[in-house]
Amino acid sequence: MTGRVFTKLLFSFLLVLCIGTATLDFTVRRIMQHALYRQADALDGARARELAAQLARTAPLDLPQVVAAQALAAHADLTLLDRSGRVAFRALGAAEAGGDRLPVATPAGPYTARFLFAAPEVRSTLSLLRRDLLAASLLALLVATLLAAFLAQRVARRLGRIVHFAHRIAAGDLSARVEEGRLDEVSEVAHALDATAARLEASFRALDGSRRELAVLLDSMQEAVIGISPHSQVTWSNSKMRAISPSAVREGRSLVECIRDPEVLRCVGIAMQAQALGRGRATSFLPGRVFAVSAAPMPGGGAVAVLHDVTDVERAERTRRDFVANVSHELRTPLTSITGYVETVLDEDSLSEQAREFLEIVLRNATRMNRLTADLLALASVEAGDYRIKPQAVRADTLIEDAIDALAGMAIDSGVELERGPAPATPVLADLDALNQVFGNLIENAMKYGRSGGRIRIGARDAEGTVEFTVQDFGQGIASEHLQRIFERFYRVDKARSRDSGGTGLGLAIVKHIVLAHGGSIRAESELGRGATFVFTLPRAAEAAEREEAQHSAATLSALS
Numbered sequence: 001m002t003g004r005v006f007t008k009l010l011f012s013f014l015l016v017l018c019i020g021t022a023t024l025d026f027t028v029r030r031i032m033q034h035a036l037y038r039q040a041d042a043l044d045g046a047r048a049r050e051l052a053a054q055l056a057r058t059a060p061l062d063l064p065q066v067v068a069a070q071a072l073a074a075h076a077d078l079t080l081l082d083r084s085g086r087v088a089f090r091a092l093g094a095a096e097a098g099g100d101r102l103p104v105a106t107p108a109g110p111y112t113a114r115f116l117f118a119a120p121e122v123r124s125t126l127s128l129l130r131r132d133l134l135a136a137s138l139l140a141l142l143v144a145t146l147l148a149a150f151l152a153q154r155v156a157r158r159l160g161r162i163v164h165f166a167h168r169i170a171a172g173d174l175s176a177r178v179e180e181g182r183l184d185e186v187s188e189v190a191h192a193l194d195a196t197a198a199r200l201e202a203s204f205r206a207l208d209g210s211r212r213e214l215a216v217l218l219d220s221m222q223e224a225v226i227g228i229s230p231h232s233q234v235t236w237s238n239s240k241m242r243a244i245s246p247s248a249v250r251e252g253r254s255l256v257e258c259i260r261d262p263e264v265l266r267c268v269g270i271a272m273q274a275q276a277l278g279r280g281r282a283t284s285f286l287p288g289r290v291f292a293v294s295a296a297p298m299p300g301g302g303a304v305a306v307l308h309d310v311t312d313v314e315r316a317e318r319t320r321r322d323f324v325a326n327v328s329h330e331l332r333t334p335l336t337s338i339t340g341y342v343e344t345v346l347d348e349d350s351l352s353e354q355a356r357e358f359l360e361i362v363l364r365n366a367t368r369m370n371r372l373t374a375d376l377l378a379l380a381s382v383e384a385g386d387y388r389i390k391p392q393a394v395r396a397d398t399l400i401e402d403a404i405d406a407l408a409g410m411a412i413d414s415g416v417e418l419e420r421g422p423a424p425a426t427p428v429l430a431d432l433d434a435l436n437q438v439f440g441n442l443i444e445n446a447m448k449y450g451r452s453g454g455r456i457r458i459g460a461r462d463a464e465g466t467v468e469f470t471v472q473d474f475g476q477g478i479a480s481e482h483l484q485r486i487f488e489r490f491y492r493v494d495k496a497r498s499r500d501s502g503g504t505g506l507g508l509a510i511v512k513h514i515v516l517a518h519g520g521s522i523r524a525e526s527e528l529g530r531g532a533t534f535v536f537t538l539p540r541a542a543e544a545a546e547r548e549e550a551q552h553s554a555a556t557l558s559a560l561s
Contacts, residue, residue, distance in 0.1 A: 013148030021137040025130075032129050049106050055080070056109035067091045077116040080108065162190060165197075174201035223308045224291075228255050228268055230301035241307070244286055261285035264305060267295035271303035282307065290314050325380040328373040335373065339366045375506035378437075379489065382513040389431035389517050393541040396460045396467045397423040399430060403439035404458060411456070414447045421459025421470070428467050428538040434514045439471070441507040442534050446473035449532075466520065466537040473533075478526040486524055487512040511536070 058066045063080070071078040071093030080089040088111060105114045161178055168176035174197060178190040215238075218225050224241035226234060226249065237249045249258045255268065263280040270278030278295040285291055285307065295305040342363040346356065400423045411418045439458070446456045457472045478486065485491050490505040515522045515536045526532035 010145075010149055010152045013152060014145060017141055017144045017148070021141055025133050025137055028133055029126065029130060032126065052106045052108035052113045055111070055113060063089055068093075079114045080111040081114065082111060158190075162193065165190075165193060169197060169200075174204055223306050225307075226255075226259070226305050227298075228272070228303045228305065230272070232256070232268075232272070234258055235302065244289075246286065259285065264291075264293050264295075264307070267293045268303050268305055271295040271297045271305075272301075321380045324376050328376040328380070331369065331373050335366055335370050339363060339370065342366060372506075375510065379506050379510050379513070382510055382517065389434050389514075391429035391431050391518065393427040394430050394432065394435075395425050395427055396469070396538075397425055399428070399435055399439075400458050400460060400469070402432075403436065403443065406436060407440060407443050410444070411447065415454075416447050417455040418443070419455050419457040421457045421472075423460040424462050424467065426462055426467050427541040429541050430518065430538055434517070438511050438514050438536070441511045442471040445507055446471055446475075446532075446534075449473070449475060463537065466539055468535055468537050471534045472531060474531040477528040477530055478524065478532045479528060480526075483524045483526060487522065 054070070055063070055066060067078055067080060067089045068091040071091035073093070076093050078089075078091050078093065079087055082088045103114065103116055105112060107113070165176050165178045176197060177194050218238035219240070221238060221240060224238065224244055226237040226241050229235045232255045234249060234251055234253050234255060236251060242249050245258060247258050247260070256265065259265065261282045261284050263282040264285060267278030267280045270276055275297045277297075278293070280293040282291040282293050288311075289309055290311045291307040292310045293305065293307055295303050297303050342359050345351070346359050346363065351359070400420060404418050404420055408418060443456060443458070455474060458470070459472075460467055460469045462468075482491075487508045489509045492505050511534075512522050515538075519539050520537040522534065522536035524532060524534050
């Protein structure tokens with residue numbers, strides 16, 4: 001590369017020198033030729049006027065001899081013309097002299113004398129000048145060529161150092177420097193490149209440090225993490241993933257060769273194809289273990305998947321649910337017996353007032369215990385991993401009408417008016433039995449805690465991809481600090497009032513799990529003194545089907561790639 005630069009620079013210098021030398025030679029010769037001819041013209045003019053003055057004083061009979069003598073003496077051709085322009089006398093005196101002829105005309109008495117002077121000294125002078133200029137030009141060109149070669153070699157050597165620096169940087173050697181002195185623009189470029197290389201070196205050191213810290217952090221995680229390229233190839237993984245994976249996890253291998261669990265592939269497919277967070281539960285990745293899978297898209301393409309071992313958590317949760325369900329089930333029989341015996345005894349007329357009061361307290365608490373065990377069994381059922389709903393397409397307004405019709409009698413007994421708000425005819429995916437339980441718990445909750453408002457409004461409206469259902473009361477409302485916790489098990493805003501009303505603190509938790517099982521969400525909105533509104537969403541039937549088909553296609557594409 002530097003050889004080509006040297007050749008180009010040298011050729012450029014020589015071309016400029018040759019053009020400059022040729023231009024100078026041509027210009028000097030033209031100037032000298034013009035000056036010599038002007039000088040000769042001035043001298044010949046003076047001689048012609050002097051000879052013409054002699055001819056004017058010569059007698060007519062002597063003119064032929066005088067004209068011939070003057071032509072020979074002046075080395076010029078002399079012609080005398082009369083007033084009519086005809087040649088009167090003519091003599092040739094420049095035949096022996098070569099070179100150019102310089103014409104001069106001047107009046108000579110009654111005639112006009114026309115001279116043609118020979119100028120051999122002009123040509124010889126110009127020839128001598130041309131020879132000297134050529135020699136000087138060749139000498140100057142030789143010296144300039146040597147100087148140009150030296151300068152070109154120096155510039156090429158400096159550029160060669162820059163090229164060598166660029167090759168070292170391209171090869172990954174960020175410690176390379178040009179180390180050029182401050183001479184000219186090339187030096188400025190070299191210093192700028194050195195500064196850029198220094199910044200790159202610092203940046204890469206920082207990135208390498210961050211990468212090492214990230215690698216240590218990932219390897220120290222209890223979760224298995226794997227990165228996938230846009231072409232579904234493994235780009236990196238932490239030690240946990242390599243340790244638990246049944247197949248060898250190596251960079252560059254296809255994801256389906258390393259992980260064959262369909263749920264993991266589905267989540268990764270959602271992240272890569274739909275650019276959305278994919279969540280799932282993998283049970284076949286490692287026999288006997290259950291993993292919570294979370295796959296997120298990467299900004300530059302590809303995805304990252306995290307597998308969290310939840311086997312022990314699910315086992316403990318299942319044990320807790322089984323315990324609650326078993327205890328609740330075992331309590332139902334004695335509680336039913338207690339309730340029946342107490343009701344039988346209360347039917348006796350011979351009871352004293354004090355005994356009747358005691359038995360009514362026992363009956364009230366036994367009834368509350370019955371409701372509590374029923375809610376515990378219901379909650380254990382909806383929280384179970386095998387809890388499944390059977391959704392079908394149902395119009396939103398139909399769901400609200402059925403809920404109002406089913407709870408109209410309870411509303412009349414409570415002295416509360418059920419008000420039907422606006423609702424669209426949009427079909428949603430819903431399990432009718434489960435939704436009846438949702439509306440029943442929400443409306444019953446509104447009757448207990450919003451009775452002071454006198455009415456409950458139930459409505460719905462279309463939202464983006466979903467339908468929002470609302471159950472609104474106009475009671476005293478809920479303080480903001482309770483809104484995020486009221487869906488927790490056994491959480492009560494006003495514990496004393498809840499016990500008096502017979503609530504178990506599990507109704508809203510049951511509602512939350514049923515709504516989440518439908519793929520919806522639930523929240524509470526309230527302002528003290530203005531009632532409370534419970535809002536839950538259900539997916540539209542068409543959008544849910546399209547989303548399920550898209551997720552299935554993404555998982556299929558990911559598995560095939």
